[in-house]
Amino acid sequence: MATSIKDIANKLNMSVSTVSYALNGGPRSVSLETKNQVLAAARDLGYRPNRVARSMVTGRSYTIGVAPPEIGDDVFLSPYLQLAINGVANEAGRLHQDMLVFTRYRETEHEEMLSIILDGRVDGVIFIAPHFTAKTVELAAALQLPCVAISGAPVEGVTSFSINNEQGMTQVLEHLYELGHRRIGHIAGRLDMQDALIRLQGYQAFLHARKIPYRDEFVAKGQFLIEGGRRAMHELMNLPIRPTAVSCANDEMAIGAILATYDLGIKVPEEVSVAGFDSTPSSAHIHPPLTTVRQPIGELGEVALRTLVDMIEGNEPQEKKVFETDLIVRASTNHPMEEIHEGSLYSH
Amino acid sequence: MATSIKDIANKLNMSVSTVSYALNGGPRSVSLETKNQVLAAARDLGYRPNRVARSMVTGRSYTIGVAPPEIGDDVFLSPYLQLAINGVANEAGRLHQDMLVFTRYRETEHEEMLSIILDGRVDGVIFIAPHFTAKTVELAAALQLPCVAISGAPVEGVTSFSINNEQGMTQVLEHLYELGHRRIGHIAGRLDMQDALIRLQGYQAFLHARKIPYRDEFVAKGQFLIEGGRRAMHELMNLPIRPTAVSCANDEMAIGAILATYDLGIKVPEEVSVAGFDSTPSSAHIHPPLTTVRQPIGELGEVALRTLVDMIEGNEPQEKKVFETDLIVRASTNHPMEEIHEGSLYSH
DNA sequence: TCGGTTTAACGAAACGTTTCGACAGGTCCC
């Protein structure tokens, strides 16, 4: 067995409380001599404090929970999650918190999930991109568990951090519009996730504002995945009348879309412009490099963690915060070809 | 306060032990009537078991620790770590283990790190790509803590999972050699990490076996990072006599190397071949797509976790396992140009 | 010298579980 505070107490013929005071430097004082004895004995015996026992009495674990979106296996392959978790981890390190990742989200219902979250191991939870169909976040918040969400849009009654999705969509569509595009397609993400839905709505709103008729066939679904984007792009490019530009709801699908253009021998951006969303690292390396919308995902993670720790410390939670986006123009977007070669895009 | 087992006992005028038996279905039997009463009361009171208290007495937390390599901020941006952790998380979910990520590695010395690891929150630890200069792994193993390492090479006295780095290097260098390359450069990783060192040694061994003289200036250091690879490639391409092919110790540096060729207006693979190592997702998307060595990082993570849980359950640890690698040939490598245009590579 | 404060230490309760020893009552079998 590992050595405990009691072993030290026995060895030195002291009470455990004295040893505890000596080890922690409080809350009562001990004589310098005692303190040195205890420290020496602790070293000799290879004592290591048991944080589980401590957290039983203090109620603090200095560990925060991270709940990824329920997307089955391979959650950690999502660049979005990677960036968010990286931000959380960076800030957690600074604030001396460890990070408990719940790996069993997928197989659980709200009740079971809540039990996992509330079982005492963590002081609070960060939900990353929760499905808005899942009510776990709201329930957890209602049960007084400190928690925050990084999500597509503010969550009712929960401290949440999101980006201005409408703004981002407007930026990228405005860019395409100004390049001269009028037939703009959209590859949508998982529509059970806030970001996907709001970006699609932003797309529709933009068309409406510009008085461009909405065509159902110009919207394809890509599930936020590379392969989904690839399939969706095949669909769009096989239409009798193709879009001249495609805005994708995330970079992974945009990468898939570009891979589809390789398949089909279509040139980007000469024959079709492709834009992404998120500004993941890969977006800069694909050929051609992606025009995309930068959202400060890592920063969201950092701020979310900082706020969560704040809430745990007992401070008033802020209600929400919305981050701004930037357009990053790279080589995957340009003027539509028909301005140069009239009609050439109608080929099938 | 959250409701406890004692609240249920009070409400029903039972002893806590009976309630515990009813809730857990053992180890003693309870009457069906009692059981139903307890279950109903638990539901009514919103009871959730406190796993911290349970793990105090059982000694099991059903949580495994993940210790990333000590590489400062932005650990989660490393594709290698992402793939490994993804594998660990997948398998952890299946085996009902949560994953505690230690975020404070960087600021701690062995002793402090050990205290964090051994503080009772985890049943065992997976070390991912530990520096071989850091002795934390060995110390943890010596202290009887179940632990495994995913690392560049087997670690003395520790159950470890690694890939056959020599094999991988031989595969990629053989490929370049057969394409006709004789002036082969190498961009090395962080030489305080096993993988980097062994790959460099593999490079040297290959040259020796092929009787190609080793040139110091053909080896540049890239720290396993994109920017490092880019800088290193600039160095190599500015040599009076350039290598005609460059093997990089990981894909990120290879991507950096390709970015460098963009900077310099050098064509890949026409003027210089570039090969990576790891087969990360991005390697397939960079232009041109990277020839690289596939190592089953995710699988390593899965097997490591499964083995760790096995050890926790008390089974004999296996000593180590070495995984095989495959060469993936893509468009970034080809015959050296000088076979076609003699001497053209000497231009500076 | 005396009351009051400070310092140092002890013992015990508490956190929420699990599980062992004990015991009462019932059933079974020869």
Place this chain on the structure above:
DNA sequence: GGGACCTGTCGAAACGTTTCGTTAAACCGA
């Protein structure tokens, strides 16, 4: 009808801490 055995329950100890109430001694100023 008496031991052996099972079933259901209780009380208490244990896990390793922190911290409160208490006490005894030392110290201080008037």
